[in-house]
Amino acid sequence: xxxxxxxxxxxxxxIAQAYGTTADDIIEANELPNPNQxxxxxxxxxxxxxxxxxxxxxxxxxxxxxxxxxxxxxLANINQLSPNRPLQVGLRLYIPEGPKPEAEFxxxxxxxxxxxxxxxxxxxxxxxxxxxxxxPFNFQALRDGTLKEPPLxxxxxxxxxxxxxxxxxxxxxxxxxFSDELAEILLNDQAIQDQFLNNIVNTANKYxxxxxxxxxxxxxxxxxxxxxxxxxxxxxRFHQEGWLLSTALAPKTSAEQQGNWYxxxxxxxxxxxxxxxVIMTYEWGYSGGPAMAVSPxxxxxxxxxxxxxxxxxxxxLMGQNLYGYDWTLPFVQGxxxxxxxxxxxxxxxxxxxxxxxxxxxxxxxxxxxxxDEGNRHEVWFExxxxxxxxxxxxxxxGLRGMSYWKLGLSFPQNWLLITDNFEVVKR
Numbered sequence: 001x002x003x004x005x006x007x008x009x010x011x012x013x014x015i016a017q018a019y020g021t022t023a024d025d026i027i028e029a030n031e032l033p034n035p036n037q038x039x040x041x042x043x044x045x046x047x048x049x050x051x052x053x054x055x056x057x058x059x060x061x062x063x064x065x066x067x068x069x070x071x072x073x074x075l076a077n078i079n080q081l082s083p084n085r086p087l088q089v090g091l092r093l094y095i096p097e098g099p100k101p102e103a104e105f106x107x108x109x110x111x112x113x114x115x116x117x118x119x120x121x122x123x124x125x126x127x128x129x130x131x132x133x134x135x136p137f138n139f140q141a142l143r144d145g146t147l148k149e150p151p152l153x154x155x156x157x158x159x160x161x162x163x164x165x166x167x168x169x170x171x172x173x174x175x176x177x178f179s180d181e182l183a184e185i186l187l188n189d190q191a192i193q194d195q196f197l198n199n200i201v202n203t204a205n206k207y208x209x210x211x212x213x214x215x216x217x218x219x220x221x222x223x224x225x226x227x228x229x230x231x232x233x234x235x236x237r238f239h240q241e242g243w244l245l246s247t248a249l250a251p252k253t254s255a256e257q258q259g260n261w262y263x264x265x266x267x268x269x270x271x272x273x274x275x276x277x278v279i280m281t282y283e284w285g286y287s288g289g290p291a292m293a294v295s296p297x298x299x300x301x302x303x304x305x306x307x308x309x310x311x312x313x314x315x316x317l318m319g320q321n322l323y324g325y326d327w328t329l330p331f332v333q334g335x336x337x338x339x340x341x342x343x344x345x346x347x348x349x350x351x352x353x354x355x356x357x358x359x360x361x362x363x364x365x366x367x368x369x370x371x372d373e374g375n376r377h378e379v380w381f382e383x384x385x386x387x388x389x390x391x392x393x394x395x396x397x398g399l400r401g402m403s404y405w406k407l408g409l410s411f412p413q414n415w416l417l418i419t420d421n422f423e424v425v426k427r
Contacts, residue, residue, distance in 0.1 A: 001420035002046035003384045005358075006038045019046045031343065031412045039349045041356030041365070043384040045413045055091040068095050103394060103422040104401035106133035106167065106278065106317055109155065109408070116153030123407045124155055128162035130415045132425050133211060135167035137406070139203070140174070143185050145195035147203055156207050163426035165244070168209035170200065171216065178218035180260075187219075187226040197237055204243065210427075212238050213278075215248040219264025228269040235273055244275040251281050251303040251319075255310070271311030278403040279307055282321040287337045291327040291378040295320065296362035297389050304397055317403040320390055322411050324381025329368075341409035345381035356383075363389040384413040391421045401425075 004015060012035045016023040027035045029047040053064060061083050065075040076083040079093050109124050111117070116124075128134060136155050140148040147170070159166040172183040186196055200212060212234065219227055235245045247270050250261045255268070270277050281300040285292040300318070307316055324345050325337035340348070345365075349356050352369035359366060366380045394402060401422075404414075418424060 001416060002048055002051040003388060003417075004044045004046050005385070006040055006042045006044065008040055010038065011036075012038065012044075015044065015046070019048055019052065021046060021048050029412070029416060031410070033343075033347065034350070037350050039346055039354075039356055041358065041367070042346055042349070043365075043413065045384050045416045047416065050097040051095045053093045053095050055087045055089055055093065057089055059087055059089075061087065064093065069098050070096070100421060100423045101395060102425050103399075104132040104276075104317065104425045105130060105418060105422075106135055106401075106403040107131055107322075108135045108137045108169065108404065108406045110137040110406050111151045111153070113151070115151050116155060120408050121154050121158075123410075124158050127407055127415065128158050128164055130418045130424055131162065131164050132401070132427060133167045133403075134159040134162075134164040135169050135213060135403075138169040138171045138173065138215065141170055141172055141182065141186055141196060143182060143192075145186070145192040145199060147199050149203070152207060160208070165210045165427045166208055167211040167213045167246070168200070168204050168207075169213045169215055171214075172218070178216075180218050180220045180223075183216055183219050183227070183264075184223055187223050187230050193230065193233075197234060200234075201237065201241065204241070209243070211244040211246055211275075213246045213248065216264075217248070217250065218260055221263035224264045224266055227264060228266055228273065231270070231273045235275075245273070246276045246278065247274050248278045248280060251279055251299075253302050253306045267307060267310035271315060274315065276315045276317060276400055277311060278317045278319055279303060280319040280405075282319050282405065285325060285380055287325060287339060288335075290331040291325070291329070291337070291380060293359065293362040293364035293366070293380050294324060294382075295386075295390075296359075296364060297386075297393070298361065300390070301393060304393065304399070308397055308399075313398040314400050316397075316399045317401050318390060318394060318399055320387070320402050320404050321382065322404050322406060322409045322414070324379060326377055326379045329376040329378055339409075340379070340381065341411060342381050342383060342413070343410040345379055348379060358385060382411060382414070384417060387411075387414050387417055388421075391417065395421075 012023045016026055025047050030044050061076050062072045065072045072083050107127055172179055238245050249265045252262050281303050282295040285294040323339050326340050327337040349367050354367050354369045356365050356367050364386045365383045369377050
C-alpha cells in the first residue's frame with residue numbers, strides 16, 4: 001500500500017501509471033466521487049502490494065533500509081543495486097512488505113432516536129471486518145440502577161458475523177450530558193450499585209455483549225477511589241461470566257492533572273483493574289473552540305507517553321477521531337464548528353478550488369476557503385498521512401491498538417491502512 005499526495009496537474013490515470021496499477025483500482029479504493037477533480041494536496045492510498053520509495057537528497061541504502069525495517073543488503077538485492085554505490089535522487093525503489101504486528105480495533109457507533117439508521121447500519125457492516133470490537137453508544141445508567149437502552153437494530157448480528165466482540169458501553173449521561181451527581185449515586189450507594197450490576201449482567205446476556213465498557217466522565221475528585229472500588233467489584237463479577245471489562249479515560253499527562261474531566265480517572269488503578277482502556281486522545285480542536293487539529297500528534301504523544309508509565313501499553317487503545325471540523329472565521333466564543341467527514345472535507349476543497357495543506361507539527365491536513373456569502377473558513381480533518389502517523393505511534397509505543405469515535409463518517413483510506421499496517425485481532 002502506498003500513500004500518494006496529489007501534485008499540480010496530476011491525474012488519476014497518470015498516478016496509476018506511475019505505480020503500475022489501474023485508475024479504476026485507485027478510484028475504488030479511495031471512493032473518489034469525481035476522479036477528474038483531484039485536489040492539490042489530497043492524499044490517495046494506492047492499492048498495491050508493498051510500496052515504492054523515490055530517493056531524496058541525502059538518502060543512502062542504509063538510511064532507507066533502516067526506515068522500512070530492512071537490511072541494506074536486502075534492499076539492495078531486491079532493487080539490483082550495489083550497497084556501496086551512491087543513489088540517484090528520484091530513483092524509484094521497491095520496498096517489500098514486512099511482517100505486521102497484531103493489533104485490536106474498536107469503533108463506537110451512536111444511533112440517534114429510536115432506530116439504527118440504514119446509513120449507520122451500512123457503515124457498521126463495512127467497518128466490522130477491520131474491527132475487534134463493535135461498541136453501540138450507549139446504555140445510560142439511571143439513578144435507580146436500571147438502564148436506558150439504545151436501539152441496537154442489526155448491530156449484534158453484524159458483530160457476530162464478523163467475529164467482533166460486542167461492547168456494552170455504559171455511561172453516566174443524563175440529557176446527553178455527563179452527570180457527576182448520577183456517578184456519585186452509582187459509585188457510593190451499595191444497594192443501587194448491586195442492582196445496577198445485576199441489570200448489566202442480565203442485559204449483556206440478553207444481547208450477547210462480551211465486553212462491558214464504562215464511559216464514566218465528569219466524576220468528582222472525591223469519588224475517584226469509589227470508582228476504582230466499583231470497577232474492582234464489576235471486574236470480578238464480569239470475569240465470572242467470561243467477559244472483559246474496559247474503561248474510557250480522559251487524556252491526561254500527569255497523575256495530578258486538575259479539572260473536572262481528569263481528577264476522577266486514576267490511570268494506575270484502571271491499568272491494574274481493567275482488561276484494557278480507551279484513552280480519548282482527540283478533541284484538542286473541538287466544535288466550540290478555535291480552529292486547530294482535532295488530534296495533533298504532539299499532544300497525543302504526550303498523553304500516551306505518560307499513560308504507559310501508569311498502564312501497561314498492551315492494555316491501551318489510542319482514541320482516534322473519524323471526523324474533522326469546518327470553522328467560520330474569525331472564531332467567536334459561543335459559535336459551533338460543523339463536523340465533517342474526511343470525504344466531505346476533500347469535496348469542500350474541490351468545490352472551492354483550494355489546495356489542501358499539511359501541518360508537519362500537528363501531522364494533520366487543513367485548508368481555508370471563502371463561502372458564497374464571503375465568510376472565511378478553516379477546515380481541519382484526517383487523511384492517510386495523519387492516520388499513518390498515529391499507526392506509527394501505536395507500533396513505537398507497543399500499544400494494544402486504536403478506538404474510533406465514531407462510525408458514520410466516511411474515511412475509506414483508514415480501513416485500507418489498517419490492513420496494510422496490522423493483523424487485526426479477532427476474538
